[in-house]
Amino acid sequence: MAPVDVSLWGESIDRLLGCKTGQxxxxxxxxxxxxxxxxxxxxxxxxxxxxxSEAELRAAARRIHAEFVRVHAPRQINIDCETREEIGKNISQPRPNCFDRAQRLIYGLMENDCYPRFLKSEMYQALLEQAEQR
Structure with missing residues (x-):
């Protein structure tokens, strides 16, 4: 891991998400x-x-819906009922943007809650310290 990468993660959540190691x-x-x-x-x-491919899009939409969106999904995300219902209605004829609203909500949650906690975490601070010592 390049030392530069770790410090860049602290600049923005986009820098963090844009790096596979950061993810x-x-x-x-x-x-x-x-x-x-x-x-x-x-x-x-x-x-x-x-x-x-339209067939792949439908299969992936069903998979994402089953894993993250439907109520009691194994990895259910925290979104409002309206967004959840909208996705449920569109799942039979999915478009590439059918999850955009939910994705924006989750991005906002990560940016405003998870990401600031990550930057303060011992995990990130230790990586940053290691990188600075190189």
């Missing part, structure tokens, strides 16, 4: 906070938007 470290941190589903959902949505 993995953030996921480890979120797991300790019992909220890794937020990042996993966000990553799944990013991949979903890049799917070209």
């Amino acid at each position: 993995l470290v953030f996921e480890d941190f979120l797991r300790t906070q019992y909220s890794e589903e937020n990042l996993l959902f966000w990553v799944a949505c990013e991949a979903f938007k890049k799917i070209g």
